[in-house]
Amino acid sequence: MKTFYQEILQQEIDIDFGNFVGFKNGFSLWKLTEDYPIAKRLGKTYDPSGNRNLEICFETDDYESVDAKLKNQDLKYLHETTEERWGQKTMRFYDPEDNLIEIGETIPCFVKRFKNQGMTESEVSERTSVPLEMVMKICEEV
Helix, strand or coil: CHHHHHHHCCCCEEEECCCEEEECCCEEEEECCCCCHHHHHHHHHCCCCCCCCEEEEEEECCHHHHHHHHHCCCCEEEEEEEECCCCCEEEEEECCCCCEEEEEECHHHHHHHHHHCCCCHHHHHHHHCCCHHHHHHHHHCC
16 A cells, blocks of 8 residues: 555655554655554454455644534544554544545644653654654754
8 A cells, every 4th residue: 555655656654563553744644554443443344354344544734724614514433532552642544435534633733742741752753653853853843
């Protein structure tokens, strides 16, 4: 899938964690694994062969504003705002064609949030699994 978006659709990769690939335009792909809570919540719709185990992800630096706009829409939510185990705020819902959509904070957004809450850069890295070098670069901008 990554090759398709990179080579065919000419999307430039910003960050690659294996099962999560973020592109420079803010679009990202995340392949769910059976042990992940969302896959468990999807239950029978999860198919480890690759069918229907992909969600379309969008990231934003203004999560609260996007959340407020979506609340005015008639959407079927898988879940409203939750904090992922690495600290990112996310929500998941289905678009009008029943595609699973995720809206989440950008990595710099949640890294800065933890730093502003008083965590050290090492603590932020440990909490978020974001490499320390990347945390330090992001925190230079705080």
